[in-house]
Amino acid sequence: MLGVSLDQYGFLVQGAFWTVVLSLMGFVGGTIVGLPVALARISRGWFLCRLSSVYVQFVQGIPLPVIMFVVYFGVSIYGFDVNALVAAAIAMTLYSSAYLGEIWKGCIQAVPKTQWEAGECLALTNLQRFIYVILPQALRIAVPPTVGFLVQIVKNTSYSVVIGFFDLTYSAKILNNATFKPFVIFTAAALIYFAICFPLSRYARRFELRLHRRNA
Amino acid sequence: MTVISMNSVHTPVAPQDGTQPMVSFRDVRKSFGALEVLKGIDLDVMPGQVAALIGRSGSGKSTALRCINGLEKINGGELTVCGRNLRARDFELRELRKEVGIVFQSYNLFPHLTVEQNVTLAPRKVNGLDAAESHALAAEVLEQVGLSDKASSYPEQLSGGQQQRVAIARSLAMRPKLMLFDEVTSALDPELTGEVLRVIGKLAAGGMTMVLVTHEMAFARQVADLVVYMHQGRVWEAGKGTMLDDPQTVELRQFVGSGL
Numbered sequence: 129m130l131g132v133s134l135d136q137y138g139f140l141v142q143g144a145f146w147t148v149v150l151s152l153m154g155f156v157g158g159t160i161v162g163l164p165v166a167l168a169r170i171s172r173g174w175f176l177c178r179l180s181s182v183y184v185q186f187v188q189g190i191p192l193p194v195i196m197f198v199v200y201f202g203v204s205i206y207g208f209d210v211n212a213l214v215a216a217a218i219a220m221t222l223y224s225s226a227y228l229g230e231i232w233k234g235c236i237q238a239v240p241k242t243q244w245e246a247g248e249c250l251a252l253t254n255l256q257r258f259i260y261v262i263l264p265q266a267l268r269i270a271v272p273p274t275v276g277f278l279v280q281i282v283k284n285t286s287y288s289v290v291i292g293f294f295d296l297t298y299s300a301k302i303l304n305n306a307t308f309k310p311f312v313i314f315t316a317a318a319l320i321y322f323a324i325c326f327p328l329s330r331y332a333r334r335f336e337l338r339l340h341r342r343n344a
Numbered sequence: 345m346t347v348i349s350m351n352s353v354h355t356p357v358a359p360q361d362g363t364q365p366m367v368s369f370r371d372v373r374k375s376f377g378a379l380e381v382l383k384g385i386d387l388d389v390m391p392g393q394v395a396a397l398i399g400r401s402g403s404g405k406s407t408a409l410r411c412i413n414g415l416e417k418i419n420g421g422e423l424t425v426c427g428r429n430l431r432a433r434d435f436e437l438r439e440l441r442k443e444v445g446i447v448f449q450s451y452n453l454f455p456h457l458t459v460e461q462n463v464t465l466a467p468r469k470v471n472g473l474d475a476a477e478s479h480a481l482a483a484e485v486l487e488q489v490g491l492s493d494k495a496s497s498y499p500e501q502l503s504g505g506q507q508q509r510v511a512i513a514r515s516l517a518m519r520p521k522l523m524l525f526d527e528v529t530s531a532l533d534p535e536l537t538g539e540v541l542r543v544i545g546k547l548a549a550g551g552m553t554m555v556l557v558t559h560e561m562a563f564a565r566q567v568a569d570l571v572v573y574m575h576q577g578r579v580w581e582a583g584k585g586t587m588l589d590d591p592q593t594v595e596l597r598q599f600v601g602s603g604l
Contacts, residue, residue: 246452249413250466250518251441260465264456 130312136303137316143299144320150213150285150295151324154220155278158228161221165229170236180229187226193287195219200291216288216295224281231277235270236262268339275332279325286321296320366391366426366522366553367412373420374407381407383577384421389555389570391521394548396568397557400599403574405557409526412555413444426521442470445515446524449531451507453499459486459510460495463517471518485513489543505536509543516547523547525556561588561600573599 168180187195199222200215210218239262247257286297300317304310367389374382381404389395397405410416412425414437423430426443454462463485464478473481486492489509499507508528515523525544529537541563548554548567558564564571565585573581573596581587581596591597 242448242450242452243454245415246448246454249415249441249446250514251438251470252466253438256469260469261454265454268456 131309132307132312136307139303140296140299140316140320143294143296146294147282147285147296148324150216150220150288151282153217154224154281154285157217157221158224161225162228162232165225166232166236169229169233184226184230187222192219192223192284193290195222196287196291212288212291212293215291216293220281220285223284227277228274231273232270236266238269239265272332272336272339275328275335279328282324283321363390364427365389367555368424369421371421372411372418372423374411374416374418381577385579387572387579389553391553392551393569394554394567395570395572396564397555397572397574398561398564399574404577405574406526408574409524409555409557412524413446414440442518443521444524445518445520446526447511447515447528449527451511453507453510455499458496458498459491462510463514467517481517485516488516489513503536504532505539508532508540512543521553523552523554525554527557527559529560
């Protein structure tokens with residue numbers, strides 16, 4: 129098909145599979161690290177708040193490919209042999225946790241202060257207020273921007289090409305070297321990225337609309 | 345000004361039978377930064393009494409009310425609520441909150457919970473009621489505010505007046521000894537204030553001790569045993585509702601005259 133064999137397209141799909149795997153690892157890791165970051169950002173403790181703020185600003189101030197290089201080559205200097213998948217997953221975790229932490233901090237703060245106050249006046253403890261009053265409302269606010277950020281995660285996994293991780297972009301690059309059909313191959317790769325991202329943005333949009341309707 | 349502020353019309357004398365006041369302010373002071381909002385308040389509210397705090401915005405009436413359940417910390421004087429000294433070393437804020445209900449101007453219902461869940465959240469989590477107990481409790485307090493049929497509605501499906509009545513029911517479900525109302529009808533359309541005031545009036549008739557900040561003069565005169573006119577952070581005049589017909593100070597006369 130267009131000078132590229134079905135097997136070769138299958139090679140691209142293989143790459144796409146690893147793009148999805150890396151995206152999921154980045155999202156899960158980003159959630160595990162990002163949630164405490166969000167909580168630390170809103171904490172009243174000076175140290176936690178400051179520390180998490182420095183973390184977020186530091187990570188957000190470094191380009192993702194450089195984070196990839198640092199994790200992949202930097203760590204191996206100290207005798208740890210990291211394979212590309214682990215290095216890419218760690219880099220994606222660092223990257224997405226900094227952004228998700230900031231997104232979720234905003235969502236928690238978007239719940240009106242009067243809700244904390246109402247819970248406080250009903251003699252609920254701090255933890256009870258957070259779990260039963262604030263968190264459910266913050267989660268609802270958080271769904272659209274979180275799903276929206278998933279799209280960023282998927283697209284940015286392509287930077288893992290710099291450390292030679294076999295993802296969709298990398299497989300397209302290899303295939304191009306073999307076939308010299310850059311237009312066909314990179315267009316096919318673009319379509320696959322789009323096929324992964326488009327449903328996510330649609331989903332985010334639908335959630336957003338539903339949220340607005342509820343609040344209207 | 346200082347001469348008038350020392351007027352002796354206020355601070356009703358506690359009855360002689362030894363009953364302790366439910367709320368007792370003694371020279372209570374409160375500042376926000378350099379701004380002194382309460383400049384020495386003295387006030388007693390006896391069990392079963394309804395006290396209405398009136399005055400212009402900025403007079404300190406809402407701040408005084410918020411001090412009663414510890415939403416604002418006082419900077420000076422003594423404040424005793426339900427027998428607890430709020431400045432005592434062993435004072436437990438949460439224990440006080442179990443006994444003092446408050447209703448806000450903006451309802452502050454939990455939007456993600458149904459009316460019944462709003463009402464029963466604190467009784468279940470704080471007082472440990474089980475499902476059957478809390479369901480019965482919800483039925484009881486919703487009946488009290490006339491919203492039995494709205495138990496499974498969400499706050500957004502209710503009118504402002506109905507939401508405010510749910511907020512009252514939510515407070516009542518904690519079986520408070522004292523209820524505070526902070527301008528609870530100020531956000532409502534005139535035709536909706538009546539239904540909320542009727543609920544409060546019914547509570548008053550039932551013997552609930554209450555302190556309310558209100559702009560509804562006719563209502564204050566009608567239900568309050570004690571009307572407290574606050575001005576510039578002080579209790580300027582206090583007495584029975586009839587006080588409003590015969591103000592002793594220029595400020596109260598102007599305030600009543602302004603038709604607020």
